[in-house]
Amino acid sequence: MSAVPAEQPRAGAFEGGWRAPGTQPEASPVVSRALARVHASLTEVGEVSLGGLSDADVVRLLDELDGVTGRLTREVCRVVAEADRRRLGDATGARHTHQWWAARSRRTHADAARLSRLARAFEEPLHAPTARALADGRLRVEQARVIVGAVDAIPATVHAPGGVTRIIDPGVRAQARDHLLAAAAEHDAKVLRRLGRRILEVVAPELGEAQEAATLEREEARADATADFEMNDDGSGRCHGRFSLPSHIGAMLKRHLFALANPARHTDAELRDESGGWKPLRRRLGEAFIEYVERYPVEATPQTAGVNATIVITMTLEQLLVEHATALLDDGTRMSAAQARRLACEAGIIPVVLDGHSIPLDLGRTRRLYTKAQRIALGLRDGGCTAKGCETTASGCHAHHDDPWSRGGATDLANGRLLCPRHHRLAHDSRYAMTAHADTKVTFARRT
Template sequence: MAAVLARVHATLTEVGGLSLTGLGDADVVRVLDELTSASSSLTRQVCRAAAEADQRRLGDTTGARHTHQWWAGRSRHTHAEAARLTRLGRAFEDDLHAPTGQALADGRIRIEQARVIVAAVDAIPTSVRCTDGSTRIIDPSARTQARDHLLKAASEHDAKALRRLGRRILDVVAPELGEAQEAATLAAEEARADAGIELTLTDDGHGRCHGRFTIPSHAGAMFKRHLQALANPARHTDDELRDEHGNWKPLHRRMGEAFIEYIERYPEDATPQTAGVNATIVITMTLEQLLGEHATALLDDGTRMSAAMARRLACEAGIIPAVLDGEGRVLDLGRTRRLFTKAQRIALGLRDHGYTARGCETTASGCHAHHDDPWSNGGTTDLANGRLLCPRHHRLAHDPRYAKTVHADNQVTFHRRT
C-alpha cells in the first residue's frame, strides 16, 4: 500500500511539474478532461478509505463522537463534508449502490452526480398510497432500474439536472405510480414550507434595516420574478445602472433597489386599512420642516428620516404625512386621493411622450408619477400638476442638493446647487 501511494504522489508531482503554456488548445482540453476523470477516481478511493475508518471506529481513539469528526480534524475538511464523504463511502458498500461507486472510480461520473444518484434511489419508497386510498407496493427491482437510468443520464446531465430527473424517477421505472408519489411528495413539501414561514426585520439604529425570511418556493419564485422585472436594465438609464463611484451596480444592489421600489409603490388600495404600510406609517413634521432643505421628519415608530425623503415618499409611497404648525396643530392629514390613477398615468405618458427629464430614456412604464407642486405641500393630484420621472430623477426632484428647471416644452433638467 505504501508503494502504491508513493507512486500516486510521484505521478501527481510529475504532472504538476509539466508546463501547460506550450501546449496547444486540444492538448489543454485533454489534460483538463483526464485530470477531471482522475479526480473522480481519487475521490472514490477517499470515500472507500473513510468508510473503512468508520467501520473500524477509528475515531474512538480520540474520543470523537463520530468517525467523520475525527477525520475532519485530521484532514481539515469541514465536519459536514467529511460526513457526506463517509456516508457515500458506506453507501457504495451496498450492492445496490456499488455500480455507482464503480462509475465514480472509473471517472465516468462526478462526486456530486454520485450523491444525487444515491439519494434519488434511496428516496424511492417501498409503497405508494394512491388517490383512491389503496396502497400499491413498488417492485424492489424499481430501484435497480432507477439507478441504471440515472447512471446513463449522468453522461449528459450535471448533478442539478440529475436531481430534477431523480425527483420524477418513478415516472420512468413505475409510470403507473409516479404521479401519485410525486403528488404525495409535493404535498409533504408544501406542508413543511407552510409550517416554516417566517420573516424577521431588525433596525440597526444607523439608518439600515436587516432581515431574513423563509417562504414557500412558489412565493419565492414569484417575488424574484417581480424584483427582476423592476431591476431589468432596460427600465433604467445608464446613470441609474452605475453606483456613486461610476461603477456598474452588481445584481444584488439592483435587486435591493428593486425591493425598495416594490415596497414604496405597493398599491394603497391593496393593503388592509388596519395592518398595511399605507395606513400605519405616519410622518410627523412641521410645515417649516416639510419645506426646509435641511430638516428631519419623525415617523410614528420613533425613527427619523430626512425631509427630502419624506417629500419623495409622499408622491408615490404608502406614507401619510401629518403636517403640523409651529404649535403642533395638524394642518394636513392626507387627502382623498394622493396617488395618480392608472388613467392619469396613461394621460401623462401621452401628453409628455413618456418621461419628462431631458436626456432620460426610461419608458413611461418605468417612471414614477411626480407632483410638481408637492402633494405634501398641498399640491393637487391632477394632470396639470403631474409629470413622469424615472426613479433616479424622482429622487433628484426631492433632493435639496439639486435644483430643477422646467423648460417651455415641459421637459425638466437638474443641476447641482453650488
C-alpha cells in the same frame, strides 16, 4: 536436531511484524509509495506552464483534472467508510465519525457529514455502480450525491388510485439508478435532481404519478408549516433578513422582481453603479425589491383598527421646507426629509406636519396620490420619463409633483410629471438641482 521453522505471520497481520501494546505501527510502505506518487504527479501538473499550452491542451487538462477530482473524492469516501467501521472517532470522544474527521481536516461539520453519508451509501451494493462511475471519472461528486439521494427516496410502497397500496419491486431502484447514471453523461446535478424527482414515471409509469402527487403534498404541507420571515435593522440605515416560503410563492416573487429589474425598463445610466461599472444582478434585484415595496398599492394593504398598513412620518414644518433635515417614522427610526418628500409622491406613507409646538398642521390630504386615470393621462402626455435623454417607458415611471405635495402642491396633471425611479430620487436629492425646460423635459445638475 532439525531447526524449528519460524512462525508465519497470520493472514491480515500488520506489516512490520509484532509491536508492543500501546505503540504506534510503522507507516505502511505501500501507502507511503502510493501517496508519494500522487503528490509527485500533482507537483508535476503544477509545474506545467499554462501560458504555453494550446487551447486544446488547456481544455484537456481541465477535463482530466475535473475527472481526477471525482476519483480522489471516491477514494476519500472509501477511507472515511473504513474509519467509520473502525469507529476511529471514539479515541477523541466524538459522537460521529464526521465530527472527528471535521476536526482533523478543518472541514465544516456539514461538509464532513455530507461526504460521510455518501461514503456509507457507497458501501451498499445498490450504490456500488455509482461509486465505480465516480472512481472512473465518469461522474462528478454532486451528480453522485443526487443519484444516491434520488434512488434512496424511492419508497417501499406507493398508494395507488383506489386506495390500493402497491409494493415497489427492489429491482425498480436498480433501474432508476442505471437510468440516472446514463443521464449523468449529458446532464448536470441540477437537471439530474429534477429527473430524479420523477424517476418512477420512467421506470415504473403505473406508479409514478401517484408517488409524485404524494411527494408534492408532503412538500407543500412542510413548506406551509415552516414558512418564516426574519428582518433586523442594523442601526446603520440598512435592514437584513432571511425568509423561507413555499416554492410557488418564491417563483412569483422572483418573477415580479425580475420584471422590475428588466434592463429594458432602465436607461444605460440606471444600469451602472457609482463607479460607472455595470450593476450586478443582485444589486438590481435589491433595487427592484425596494421599488416593489414602495409602489405596493396602499388600498390593497390590510387594515388594523380601521387604518391601512401605512408608515406615518412626522416632521416639523421647518424640517419639511429646508433641504437638510430629518423626519421621524412611527417606529422610532429616522429618514432624511428629502427621502420623506420623495416617498410622499407615491408610496404608502402618511406625512404628519407639526408646528413649532408639536401641534399637527397637516395629517395628509385625500388626493395625495395620483389616481389610475391621472397616471394614464400622464403616460399619454409625457410618453415616459421626462428627464432629457432618459428612455424609460411610462410603465416604469413614478408620478412626481413639480410643486411638492408636501409643500402644498396639488395632485393634478398640471403639477405632475413622470420620472423614472432614478430621476425621481434625484428630484428629491438636495445635492442635485432640477431644471424644467420649455419642452416639458427636465435636466439635473450636481450643486457646487
